Amino acid sequence: MTRDWYAWHHHYEDPESALSRRLVEVRRRIGATLDQAPPGPLRAVSLCAGQGRDLIPVLAGHPRGGDVTARLVELDPRNVELARAAVSEAGLTGVEVVLGDAARTDAYAGLVPADLVLACGIFGNISDAHIQATVRRCASLCANGGTVFWTRHRQAPDLVPTICGWLAEEGFEPVAVSSPAEGVGVGVHRFLGTPRPLPAGVTMFEFTARPRPA
Template sequence: MTRDWYAWHDQYTDPASPLSRRLAAVRTHVGAALDAARPGPLRAVSLCAGQGRDLIPVLATHPRGGDVTARLVELDPRNVEVARAAVARAGLSGVEVVPGDAARTDAYAGLVPADLVLVCGVFGNITEADIRATVGHCASLCATDGTVFWTRHRGAPDLVPAICDWFAEEGFAPVAVSSPADGVGVGVHRFLGTPRPLPSGVTMFEFTGRPTDEVDR
């Protein structure tokens, strides 16, 4: 049965839930990346952005939030409307929420390579081969010295060590990776290489419809 990704956000009502704890970790890392970012305009993209909770509240309160031009891509129209309302309330004129398939490379044309790339809630819902392929595409989505934020549960099969190896192969250095004891999986990698051109018309991944953990997405 296909998951209702709008209702899935109800897990945030419990501040002690794994999802809420993961969200807090991602927001902390995004804020730290903004603290360390180069001066001047910045770009951000968020894949499968949901209601934008990973990024919008951080941009709304961070001193560098106004420097960021961002594109959040989300398929569920209900989540798109929630995210757009949050953007409007925060007065973030540089942030757009785009309805569409976040797996398609064309969704990011004109805004990559970006300084912040959020791939949160994706790796727990796609095949291992698609995770590897998406890590490779991050070398096109991410600017030199830019940061990728990603999530993946630490339950069996624990692919986090392999994902870290794949990022290393693509020219990324680890900034932070949660441990199995944390109960949630959050990774942060900085891109040290030169961005590759982003190919057009490519599907980076496909959701399997069988999420491996309730936290994922």
């Protein structure tokens, strides 16, 4: 069974839903990262960006929003249309929404290593092996000092501690990781290493047939 990723966004209309509460935390963390970013231009990429609800509103309302060149990659054309409309309405001339497969490394050519890398709504819908592979690629997607934002549910089996370990192995340090008691899984890690070349033509992950909470 394949999840309808357009209908999936309807959960955001309920402010008490786990997705809505997670979205608030992701936006807060993106804003805090922009607050602390050094002067000058910034780059951002968003994997499986959906309707861009996590990044676009933050850039629209933040003083540094105009400094950000961003690429949002999304496969569902309905979500792409809504994200592009949001970008246009916000007047974010540096933001592009690309219709394409976010799992393919080619989608990010020319814009990585980036200062902000969003991998939200992915790790709950791919295998553990593909999560680890994607974490490994984050060392190519992130610039030195760049930040990756990721999500994963805290239901059993709770893989969040393992993901944090994989990130540490790749040269990331934790900035913030939500606790199980918070009911949502949001991780923020900063890359301290030297970015690796991003290979062309590589598929980082594939979604599982039976979607789980992200």
